[in-house]
Amino acid sequence: MKSIQVQCGYLPLVDSAPLIIAKELKFAAQEGLDLTLQKQPSWSALRDRLAFGHIDFAHMLSPMPIAMSLGLGGLSNRIDALMVMSVNGTVIGVSSELNQKMSGAGWENTFDNPKATSKALLAVSDRPLRIGVPFPFSMHRMLLETWLTQDPVFSPDRIEIVTVPPPQMAQAVTEGALDVFCVGEPWGSVALQHSDASLILPGSSIWEFAPEKVLGVRHEWAEENPTACRAMIRALYKAARWLNLPENTPLAVEILARSQHLDLPDHAIDPALTGRIATRSGHDAKPTAGFLNFHDKAANFPWRSQASWISDVISRWHGLDRDASRKIARACFRSDLYREALAPLGVNLPGASEKVEGAMATSVAVASTMGQMILGPDRFFSGATFDFEGEE
Amino acid sequence: MQTDLKILVVEDDPQKARDIIDALTDGGWTNLSVIGSAGALERTITTQDPDIILIDLANPDRDTLEHLGLVSNARNRPVAMFVDRTDDAMTQAAISAGVSAYVVNGLMKDRIKPVLETAIARFGMFAKMQSELDAAKQALTDRKTIDRAKGLLIRARNISEDEAYNLLRKTAMDQGRKVIDVATALVTAAELLQ
Structure with a gap:
């Protein structure tokens, strides 16, 4: 059988790992993809x-x-998300000046307490905090706003x-151009090595199950190339499953570091994959549960409710009609194609394509295509829940 | 007639920046300025108030520029990537040539097109030159490595230059690798053993 040639764009971040593993360990080739x-x-x-x-x-x-798909930001087009490639994996950091002020006011960095941290942060800043994110339409910005707007003394001013490109984040902090930043690994750990910055929270402490990266494709192209789409979903699913096994982590770090695709040293890749994050340069790394999840708890499933959550934030930013936007957004997250692609593998899939976001405080057994499966936790730090089905 | 358009070029390679400026000047635009990095982008847009910003498609600072258009509404200077949906071919040509244009304050389409066309022609030339240059550099580096590997073999096995090259080639064929990969491995190993 002749293999199908496909081109996939990526940014050299640790969470592009499923793509690199799919290529290097031949999961893509097994599915007939070049x-x-x-x-x-x-x-x-x-x-x-x-x-x-x-x-x-x-x-x-x-x-x-x-x-x-909503027509925002430069080139628009109908783009579908075929699957979620990773859940969580971002870090929030502050400049050393801010860290000193916060510590001076009695705050202790436990790397897991959003409420105490925002209180300390907003208490010591006497001018607007300049906060760096990698892109206007990023989960980073959504998590930051979800976090800070909950604080009683928060106001938009x-x-x-x-927006600062991640490789420039460390320098911007050093130069005093940024007070706070939110980036994906390795750039948080790199920022520590190149500046006096400290990490104050993992993204997962704000939302325990935030879809971070997805596999995007043009809607029309997906319609015309269903075989390639299904093969790609299966290849990345297998790569993600492989990455999820703890015994594969050392080998994964080796493969990613050796791969010309990432061009990062071992020590930049290691923290994200092992979930052991140091909050300051030279400090001991602490285990952070659920720091970056490639596969566990149906992480690859593109939940329509995740699309609704994202859509609501974008609607607020740009003053769009909430319900109309939601309709478009939900159609982008292709849980239908995902199910079709994985059916031949006999994979256990969630029974519904929608969940109440933020409702699972712990791991919960839910109905699935093969009986039951374990999902969660997926809490927001504020305890908020989002039931999109209930509203419609 | 074109002198009233203010064009800002974001380009950190001075030679390339000069070439773009020359091309635009030849086209009749004279109100031009250049900045090297986007660090000063926000300030420059505020102080110089350009109508059009030209930036290399591959410049990582583009994400910062996008942000200015989407988030910083307070500054009252909408910055938007120029896309002409009635003329996809031109946007396609711009992407292929590696240039993107951002329009400030929603300038008229027919005034932007000639600027972008000039930029596309110039950037397209850079892209071609760059890939030729990269290929030439790589070939030169590869040849140096292969020469060093041959030298190692000549000394170690007391063979002729031709025999050394044939040995490299045969090893590469037997292992299904490229000659350069075998040569690199040999040179690296020799360095480690020294």
């Missing part, structure tokens, strides 16, 4: 090339397909969100 990975210099460039068909698939920030 997969070429194309490194992209920015999210904008990746978006443009996907919109115009220079690449077939893309490793995307989870809000990007929805923003593009307390913060200013700016």
Whole structure:
């Protein structure tokens, strides 16, 4: 059988690992795909090339397909998310000046307490906090706002969100251009090595099950190339399952570090994959539960309710009609294609394509295609829950 | 007639920046400025108030520029990537050439097109030159490594240069690898053993 040539764009982040593993360990080849990975210099460039068909698939920030389908930000096009490639994996850090002020006011960095941390952060800042994120349509920005807006003393003029390319984050902190930043690994750990910054929270402490990256594809292309889409979903599913096994972690670090796709040293890849994060340069790394999840608890399933959650945030930002946007967004998260693709593998899948986001405080058994499966936890730090089905 | 358009070029390679400026000047635009990095982007947009910003498609600072258009509404200067949906071919050509244009304050389409066309022609030339240059550099580096590997073999086995090359080639064929990969492995191993 002749293999299908496909091009996939990605940014060299640790969470592009499923793509690299799918290629290097031949999961893609087994599915009949001749997969070429194309490194992209920015999210904008990746978006443009996907919109115009220079690449077939893309490793995307989870809000990007929805923003593009809603016609926001430069090149728009109907983009679908075929699956979630990773859940969580971001870190929030502060400049050393801010860290000193916060510690001086009695705050202790336990790396797991959003409420105490926002209180300390907002108490010591006497000017708007400049906060760096990698892209306007990113889960990073959504998590930051979800976190800070909950604080009783928060007001919009307390913060200013700016976009800084992740490799420049450390320098911006050192130069005093940023007070706070939120990035995906390895750039949080790299920022510590190159500046006096400290990490104050993992993204997972704000939302325990935040869809971080998705596999994006043009809607029309997906309609015309169902075989390639199904094969790609299966290849990435197998790669994610492989990555999820703890005994494979050392080998995964080796493969990713050796791979020309990532061009990062072992010590930059290791913290995210092992979930052991140091909060300051030279400090001991602490285990952080659920730091970056490639596969566990149906992590790859594109929940329509996740799309609704993202859509509501974008609607608020841009003053869009909530229900109309939600309808478009839900259609982007292709749980239907995901189910179709995995059916031949006999994979246990959730019974519903919708869940109440934030409702699972612990792991819970839910109905699935093969009886039962374990999901959760997926709490928000504030205890908020989002039942989108109930509202409609 | 075109002199009233203010064009800002974001480009950190001075030679490339000069070439773009020359091309635009030849096209009749004279109100031009260049900045090297996007660190100063926000300030420059505020102080210079350009109508069009031209930036390399591959420049990582593009994400920062996008943000200015989407989030910083307070500054009252909407910055948007220029996309002409009635003329997809031009946007496609821009992406292939590696240039993107951002429009400030929603400028008229027919005034932007000639600027972008000039930029596309110039950037397209860079892209071609760059890939040729990269290929030439790589070939030169590869040849140096292969020469060093041959030298090692000549000394170690007391054979001729031709025999050394044939040995490298045969080993590469037997192992299904490229000659350069075998040569690199040999040179690296020799360095470690020294």
